[in-house]
Amino acid sequence: MRVCVPGGIVAGIDHPTYGRIHARNGIMDVPADVARDLIAHDDCFPAANKPRGADGFVCTSCNFHGYFRACGRCGGSCVRPHELTAGAAPAERSPS
Ligand SMILES: [Zn+2]
Numbered sequence: 001m002r003v004c005v006p007g008g009i010v011a012g013i014d015h016p017t018y019g020r021i022h023a024r025n026g027i028m029d030v031p032a033d034v035a036r037d038l039i040a041h042d043d044c045f046p047a048a049n050k051p052r053g054a055d056g057f058v059c060t061s062c063n064f065h066g067y068f069r070a071c072g073r074c075g076g077s078c079v080r081p082h083e084l085t086a087g088a089a090p091a092e093r094s095p096s
Pocket of ligand 1: 059060061062063064071072073074075076
């Protein structure tokens, strides 16, 4: 799940189990148990599922929800959620 890091200035964490987890724009996407620890002990707070005022993007390869056309997890191409559910049509402007 996503957590916001305090002040948005933390670059990431080194987790004993999961290794380095980078933050992007003050948000880290971490496993749920890590998120619980961060929220409980490190002043992090849960991020909303959606960026405010936008639907964000969904990766067509790994289903990662992100804010950009390029997947933050696998580097694949992402589309708007409604483009996924609208029925199989690929994005009208396919990224090169
Ligand atoms: Zn992906």
